[in-house]
Amino acid sequence: MELIESHLIDKSICPVARTAQVLSGKWTILIIRDLATGVKRFNQLERSLQGISPKTLSERLRSLEEEGIISRQTFAEAPPRVEYSLTEKGYDLVPVIDSMRDYGKKWLCDDK
Amino acid sequence: MELIESHLIDKSICPVARTAQVLSGKWTILIIRDLATGVKRFNQLERSLQGISPKTLSERLRSLEEEGIISRQTFAEAPPRVEYSLTEKGYDLVPVIDSMRDYGKKWLCDDK
DNA sequence: CGGCATCCCGATTGATACTG
DNA sequence: CAGTATCAATCGGGATGCCG
Numbered sequence: 001m002e003l004i005e006s007h008l009i010d011k012s013i014c015p016v017a018r019t020a021q022v023l024s025g026k027w028t029i030l031i032i033r034d035l036a037t038g039v040k041r042f043n044q045l046e047r048s049l050q051g052i053s054p055k056t057l058s059e060r061l062r063s064l065e066e067e068g069i070i071s072r073q074t075f076a077e078a079p080p081r082v083e084y085s086l087t088e089k090g091y092d093l094v095p096v097i098d099s100m101r102d103y104g105k106k107w108l109c110d111d112k
Numbered sequence: 113m114e115l116i117e118s119h120l121i122d123k124s125i126c127p128v129a130r131t132a133q134v135l136s137g138k139w140t141i142l143i144i145r146d147l148a149t150g151v152k153r154f155n156q157l158e159r160s161l162q163g164i165s166p167k168t169l170s171e172r173l174r175s176l177e178e179e180g181i182i183s184r185q186t187f188a189e190a191p192p193r194v195e196y197s198l199t200e201k202g203y204d205l206v207p208v209i210d211s212m213r214d215y216g217k218k219w220l221c222d223d224k
Numbered sequence: 225c226g227g228c229a230t231c232c233c234g235a236t237t238g239a240t241a242c243t244g
Numbered sequence: 245c246a247g248t249a250t251c252a253a254t255c256g257g258g259a260t261g262c263c264g
């Protein structure tokens with residue numbers, strides 16, 4: 001078990017803390033995880049993220065959009081259609097999700 | 113920008129969600145980040161994590177210990193000494209932190 | 225369908241003071 | 245030094261209902 005050299009961790013800038021802040025919130029990472037599989041509509045996300053309230057989903061989507069991580073495309077149809085997808089900035093979070101998945105599989109899941 | 117194949121994401125188990133749960137909390141990841149550089153004492157962490165209250169630090173450390181991510185070693189001295197370090201389970205979170213650091217440097221830090 | 229407006233709650237965090 | 249005790253505040257999140 002090697003240790004990271006202390007000087008490699010820049011605390012003044014602390015990209016870790018900033019990323020953590022962006023990913024904070026109970027559902028944030030899961031929304032990005034879902035969108036990583038492709039474009040999704042509001043209701044698709046609502047069903048996929050079992051237990052999320054529409055308010056919370058709406059809030060998270062808006063703040064992620066403001067953050068530039070997801071993009072929102074509306075279609076003037078009846079019934080209305082809104083599609084959410086990852087931007088490049090959002091897609092670059094996939095490695096984070098992947099490493100979290102690896103960790104979860106190794107330490108937090110009994111099965112497989 | 114390729115997309116992940118949907119079937120590669122196992123939502124029933126969802127290791128991502130479990131890992132997110134373990135890492136939840138405002139300070140959790142930062143504590144692990146600090147301990148990744150080596151053994152630390154309570155006061156060292158308190159100083160390093162600017163703004164954390166001793167109560168919160170104490171709570172986080174205890175829950176991380178219960179989680180098996182950090183280990184706590186006490187020394188019967190005067191003044192008392194307690195050292196915190198990462199377990200193997202904790203050290204395996206370093207890739208997650210690394211990917212978060214990479215992301216933060218690329219997207220969230222102007223400097224460099 | 226895709227939201228927004230309200231109201232509400234519990235968990236998390238913080239400030240501060242104090243102790244073994 | 246390494247915490248605990250107490251109190252207060254914040255905040256994400258949930259429930260429900262309404263609307264274009």
